[in-house]
Amino acid sequence: xxxxxxxxxxxxxxxxxxxxxxxxxxxxxxxxxxxxxxxxxxxxxxxxxxxxxxxxxxxxxxxxxxxxxxxxxxxxxxxxxxxxxxxxxxxxxxxxxxxxxxxxxxxxxxxxxxxxxxxxxxxxxxxxxxxxxxxxxxxxxxxxxxxxxxxxxxxxxxxxxxxxxxxxxxxxxxxxxxxxxxxxxxxxxxxxxxxxxxxxxxxxxxxxxxxxxxxxxxxxxxxxxxxxxxxxxxxxxxxxxxxxxxxxxxxxxxxxxxxxxxxxxxxxxxxxxxxxxxxxxxxxxxxxxxxxxxxxxxxxxxxxxxxxxxxxxxxxxxxxxxxxxxxxxxxxxxxxxxxxxxxxxxxxxxxxxxxxxxxxxxxxxxxxxxxxxxxxxxxxxxxxxxxxxxxxxxxxxxxxxxxxxxxxxxxxxxxxxxxxxxxxxxxxxxxxxxxxxxxxxxxxxxxxxxxxxxxxxxxxxxxxxxxxxxxxxxxxxxxxxxxxxxxxxxxxxxxxxxxxxxxxxxxxxxxxxxxxxxxxxxxxxxxxxxxxxxxxxxxxxxxxxxxxxxxxxxxxxxxxxxxxxxxxxxxxxxxxxxxxxxx
Amino acid sequence: xxxxxxxxxxxxxxxxxxxxxxxxxxxxxxxxxxxxxxxxxxxxxxxxxxxxxxxxxxxxxxxxxxxxxxxxxxxxxxxxxxxxxxxxxxxxxxxxxxxxxxxxxxxxxxxxxxxxxxxxxxxxxxxxxxxxxxxxxxxxxxxxxxxxxxxxxxxxxxxxxxxxxxxxxxxxxxxxxxxxxxxxxxxxxxxxxxxxxxxxxxxxxxxxxxxxxxxxxxxxxxxxxxxxxxxxxxxxxxxxxxxxxxxx
Amino acid sequence: xxxxxxxxxxxxxxxxxxxxxxxxxxxxxxxxxxxxxxxxxxxxxxxxxxxxxxxxxxxxxxxxxxxxxxxxxxxxxxxxxxxxxxxxxxxxxxxxxxxxxxxxxxxxxxxxxxxxxx
Numbered sequence: 001x002x003x004x005x006x007x008x009x010x011x012x013x014x015x016x017x018x019x020x021x022x023x024x025x026x027x028x029x030x031x032x033x034x035x036x037x038x039x040x041x042x043x044x045x046x047x048x049x050x051x052x053x054x055x056x057x058x059x060x061x062x063x064x065x066x067x068x069x070x071x072x073x074x075x076x077x078x079x080x081x082x083x084x085x086x087x088x089x090x091x092x093x094x095x096x097x098x099x100x101x102x103x104x105x106x107x108x109x110x111x112x113x114x115x116x117x118x119x120x121x122x123x124x125x126x127x128x129x130x131x132x133x134x135x136x137x138x139x140x141x142x143x144x145x146x147x148x149x150x151x152x153x154x155x156x157x158x159x160x161x162x163x164x165x166x167x168x169x170x171x172x173x174x175x176x177x178x179x180x181x182x183x184x185x186x187x188x189x190x191x192x193x194x195x196x197x198x199x200x201x202x203x204x205x206x207x208x209x210x211x212x213x214x215x216x217x218x219x220x221x222x223x224x225x226x227x228x229x230x231x232x233x234x235x236x237x238x239x240x241x242x243x244x245x246x247x248x249x250x251x252x253x254x255x256x257x258x259x260x261x262x263x264x265x266x267x268x269x270x271x272x273x274x275x276x277x278x279x280x281x282x283x284x285x286x287x288x289x290x291x292x293x294x295x296x297x298x299x300x301x302x303x304x305x306x307x308x309x310x311x312x313x314x315x316x317x318x319x320x321x322x323x324x325x326x327x328x329x330x331x332x333x334x335x336x337x338x339x340x341x342x343x344x345x346x347x348x349x350x351x352x353x354x355x356x357x358x359x360x361x362x363x364x365x366x367x368x369x370x371x372x373x374x375x376x377x378x379x380x381x382x383x384x385x386x387x388x389x390x391x392x393x394x395x396x397x398x399x400x401x402x403x404x405x406x407x408x409x410x411x412x413x414x415x416x417x418x419x420x421x422x423x424x425x426x427x428x429x430x431x432x433x434x435x436x437x438x439x440x441x442x443x444x445x446x447x448x449x450x451x452x453x454x455x456x457x458x459x460x461x462x463x464x465x466x467x468x469x470x471x472x473x474x475x476x477x478x479x480x481x482x483x484x485x486x487x488x489x490x491x492x493x494x495x496x497x498x499x500x501x502x503x504x505x506x507x508x509x510x511x512x513x514x515x516x517x518x519x520x521x522x523x524x525x526x527x528x529x530x531x532x533x534x535x536x537x538x539x540x541x542x543x544x545x546x547x548x549x550x551x552x553x554x555x556x557x558x559x560x561x562x563x564x565x566x567x568x569x570x571x572x573x574x575x576x577x578x579x580x581x582x583x
Numbered sequence: 584x585x586x587x588x589x590x591x592x593x594x595x596x597x598x599x600x601x602x603x604x605x606x607x608x609x610x611x612x613x614x615x616x617x618x619x620x621x622x623x624x625x626x627x628x629x630x631x632x633x634x635x636x637x638x639x640x641x642x643x644x645x646x647x648x649x650x651x652x653x654x655x656x657x658x659x660x661x662x663x664x665x666x667x668x669x670x671x672x673x674x675x676x677x678x679x680x681x682x683x684x685x686x687x688x689x690x691x692x693x694x695x696x697x698x699x700x701x702x703x704x705x706x707x708x709x710x711x712x713x714x715x716x717x718x719x720x721x722x723x724x725x726x727x728x729x730x731x732x733x734x735x736x737x738x739x740x741x742x743x744x745x746x747x748x749x750x751x752x753x754x755x756x757x758x759x760x761x762x763x764x765x766x767x768x769x770x771x772x773x774x775x776x777x778x779x780x781x782x783x784x785x786x787x788x789x790x791x792x793x794x795x796x797x798x799x800x801x802x803x804x805x806x807x808x809x810x811x812x813x814x815x816x817x818x819x820x821x822x823x824x825x826x827x828x829x830x831x
Numbered sequence: 832x833x834x835x836x837x838x839x840x841x842x843x844x845x846x847x848x849x850x851x852x853x854x855x856x857x858x859x860x861x862x863x864x865x866x867x868x869x870x871x872x873x874x875x876x877x878x879x880x881x882x883x884x885x886x887x888x889x890x891x892x893x894x895x896x897x898x899x900x901x902x903x904x905x906x907x908x909x910x911x912x913x914x915x916x917x918x919x920x921x922x923x924x925x926x927x928x929x930x931x932x933x934x935x936x937x938x939x940x941x942x943x944x945x946x947x948x949x
Binding site: 039040042043044045047048095098099100101103104105106107108109110111112131134135138142143145146154177206207208239240241242243331334335338339447448449491492493495496497498499500501504 | 635642709
Binding site: 596598599677678688742746788789790792794802804809 | 833834835836837839845846848851852855859922925
C-alpha cells in the first residue's frame with residue numbers, strides 16, 4: 001500500500017480544516033501538513049452558509065452579552081468555560097480573516113458592518129452580503145495556497161483511523177480517482193469533516209454531509225456527544241430544502257401563516273414588532289429551535305399553507321424593497337426565483353423548517369482534543385460544546401475559525417511532545433481487507449439506495465422536530481436492523497476508477513452510525529431542551545439532564561449511552577425568554 | 584405535482600471497460616420543476632448506480648456539478664427541465680480530460696488558480712487591533728470578481744483554452760484581477776508575471792463566451808481585458824519611467 | 832493503475848456549437864476584408880506615385896463590378912467589426928458612456944470625411 005508520511009493529517013478542508021492548516025503552517029513552517037478531503041476544498045459545505053459570523057466588535061456590545069445569548073440560546077447545555085474561550089477568540093479570528101482579505105460588508109466609514117441575527121441581543125454578526133460562508137471558505141482556501149507546507153490530497157475519502165491501543169497514529173484513505181488505498185502515517189490527526197444532515201430527507205445540507213468524520217471517530221472508540229440535538233433551520237425552500245438565510249429575518253422579513261398572521265407571537269415570542277423593524281431576540285429573531293417548533297405547532301392546528309411540497313409558512317420580504325434585497329440578499333432572491341418561481345420583491349416565499357446543523361458530534365474538550373490522544377476535532381463534526389441544545393445562527397462560522405485554530409495548536413503541542421509516528425502497517429492492511437470484502441461481496445441482496453431510503457423515512461417520521469418515546473423506540477429498532485442489513489450491501493459498480501457506488505455505500509455506513517447515535521441519545525434523554533423536544537416529556541429537567549449524552553461505540557450493537565455533567569460557571573439555568581417583555 | 588417524460592443521453596466512460604466514451608440513454612418520468620441534477624440522482628438511485636458525477640450543494644454555490652448540457656456548459660443544479668425539449672444530451676465539461684463518466688480531471692485548473700497568487704499581498708501593515716478600512720465603494724470595485732465558484736464553465740466555453748491548453752484561462756485571470764483591485768492589496772506587480780505572460784491575459788482574443796456562460800455574472804472577459812490594459816500601462820511606465828520602479 | 836483519462840479531440844466543430852462562436856469568427860474574419868482594403872489603398876497610393884495614367888487605371892479598377900462588390904462586403908464587415916468592438920469597450924474600460932463616446936466620435940469623423948469627399 002502506498003504511504004504518505006506527515007506530521008499532522010487534517011481530514012476535511014472546509015472552514016475548520018483550512019483554518020487548522022493555516023494555523024499550523026504559520027506557527028510551524030517546517031511542519032508537514034497533509035490536508036485530506038473527499039472533495040476539492042472550495043466544494044466544502046462551508047460555501048453554502050449565508051448569514052454571517054458572530055463576534056463582538058461594536059461599542060455597546062460586550063463579551064458577557066455574547067456569552068449570555070449563547071448559553072441561553074443553548075438552553076444551558078453549553079460548557080460555559082468553552083463558551084468563554086469561544087467568544088473571546090471570536091473577534092480576533094474574524095479580524096484575522098479580514099486581514100487575509102475576506103470581503104466583509106462595510107459601514108459607510110469603512111469599518112466592518114454587523115447585522116442582526118436570531119437569538120442575539122445585539123448586532124454582532126459580521127457578514128459578506130448573503131454569501132458569508134462562501135467568502136470565508138474562498139478566503140481561507142486562497143490564503144492556504146501561500147503555504148507550500150500544506151500538502152493537499154483532494155478527493156481522498158478517509159475510511160478509518162489507525163489506532164494502536166494508546167494513540168491515534170494516522171488513517172487510511174481511498175484515492176478516489178484510482179480507487180487505491182493509501183496509508184497516512186501522522187503524529188496527530190485533526191477531524192474537520194462536517195456534520196451529518198443527510199441522514200434526514202429534507203435538509204439544507206449538500207450531498208457530502210454524511211457524517212464520515214463523526215463515524216470514524218465513533219468507530220475508534222471516541223464518544224459522540226449530544227447527538228440528539230439536531231437543528232432545524234426555519235426557512236428552507238420546500239422543494240429542494242436549500243437554505244434561505246436567517247438574515248432575511250435579520251433585515252426585517254416576517255413569517256406568516258396561511259391567514260397572513262405573524263403567528264410567532266402566539267408562541268412566546270410576541271408582542272408583534274413593527275414590520276420591517278425587527279427587535280432583536282423576539283418574534284422572527286427568536287432562536288431557531290423555538291421558531292421551528294412554533295411552525296410545527298401551528299401546522300398541527302391546520303394554519304399552514306398547503307403546497308405541492310407539504311405545508312409551508314410564508315417568508316414575506318416585500319417591505320424590504322428591491323434595493324435592500326439586491327444589496328444584502330441577492331442569493332436569496334436568485335434562489336427563490338430560480339427554484340420556486342417566486343420573486344421575494346413581489347411575493348412572499350413559501351418556506352418550511354429543514355434540518356440544517358448538528359449541535360452534537362465528536363466529544364472534545366475546550367482544547368479541541370478528543371479522549372483519544374493524538375486525535376483532535378473541530379467544526380460541525382465536533383461537540384465542545386459551545387452550542388449546547390441549540391445553536392445561535394452565526395456562531396457556527398466563527399466556531400470553525402476559533403476551534404480550527406485551537407485544534408491546530410493542540411495538535412502542534414502534541415506533535416512536539418511525541419516525535420515518533422509509528423506506522424501501523426497491519427491495521428492499515430486490515431482496513432484494506434475490510435474494504436475489499438465490501439467490494440467483492442456478492443448475493444447480499446441489499447442496495448445503497450434501498451437502505452438509505454428506509455433510513456431517511458425513519459428519521460423523518462420519528463426523529464423530527466417533536467419526538468416521542470414510542471417513535472424513538474421504533475427508530476432505534478429500525479436503525480439497528482439497517483445496521484445489520486448494511487453488512488449485506490452489494491455494489492453494482494465493482495470497478496476502481498472514481499467509483500461513486502462504493503463511495504455512497506461507505507457514506508451510508510457513516511450515516512447509519514450517526515443516525516443510530518442520534519436516536520439512541522434521543523431515546524435516553526427524557527426531557528425537552530432546545531432542539532430536542534419530546535411530546536412525552538415536554539419540560540426541561542435540569543435535575544437529571546443538565547448533562548451531555550455520550551454515545552460510545554459497542555461493536556455489533558447500538559451505542560452505549562452515558563452522561564457527563566455540563567460545565568456551569570457564571571450562568572445558572574434560567575428561563576429562555578424571547579418575548580418582547582425581556583427588552 | 585405534474586410529471587413529464589424525460590430522456591437523457593449521457594456520455595459514459597469507464598477506463599476499465601471502455602476504450603472510448605459512448606452515449607447511454609435513460610428514459611424516466613420526472614416532476615416538471617426538476618433540474619437535470621435531480622434526474623441524474625434519480626437515475627443513480629433507481630436505474631443505474633454505476634453512473635458517476637460530482638455534486639453537492641444543489642444551490643449553485645459549490646461549483647461541483649458543471650457539465651455540458653445540450654452542448655452548453657451549465658451547472659446541472661440550475662439546468663431546469665422546463666428549458667429543454669426532447670432528448671437532453673449530458674456530457675462532461677469540455678476541454679478537461681474525462682476521468683470517468685461525467686467526472687473530469689481538473690488538476691490543470693486547480694494549479695492555475697494557485698499560480699496567480701490569489702491571496703492578499705498587503706500594501707501596508709494593518710492598523711493595530713483593527714481592520715483595514717475599506718469603504719463600500721472600494722468593496723464594490725472588486726466585489727463581482729470575488730463571486731467565482733470555480734465551476735469551470737468558462738474554461739469549457741473558451742475556445743482558446745480548448746485549442747491552447749497552456750492558457751491561464753478566464754477564472755484564474757479574473758481571480759488575479761480580484762486581488763489586484765482589492766484596496767488593501769499591493770501585489771499587482773507580483774502577479775504580473777503570470778497575468779501578463781503570453782499564456783496569461785494575452786492569449787485571450789475576447790470571444791466573450793466565458794462571461795456569457797458564467798452562472799455568477801463574474802464577467803471574466805471584462806477582467807481579462809482590464810488586465811491587458813493594466814499590464815500594458817505597467818509595461819510602458821516601467822520602461823519609459825524607470826525611476827518609478829520599486830526597489831527589488 | 833487503472834486510470835486512463837480520456838482527452839476528447841478538438842476539431843473546428845466548436846465554431847458551430849453555438850451562434851456566439853460563429854459571430855466571433857465572422858468578427859475575426861472581417862480583418863481579412865479590412866486588411867484587403869488597406870492593401871488596396873496602399874496600392875492606390877503607389878499608383879498615384881506612378882503618374883496620371885497609373886492613377887486613372889487605378890480609379891477604373893475601383894469602378895469595376897468586382898471592386899464594388901468587394902467594397903460593399905468590406906463596408907459591411909467593417910461596420911460589424913466596429914459595432915462589436917464599440918459595444919465591448921465598456922468591458923475593458925468601465926468608464927461611463929464610453930461606448931456612446933466611441934459612436935459619437937465615429938459619427939463626427941464620418942461627417943468630416945464625407946464633407947471632404949463630396
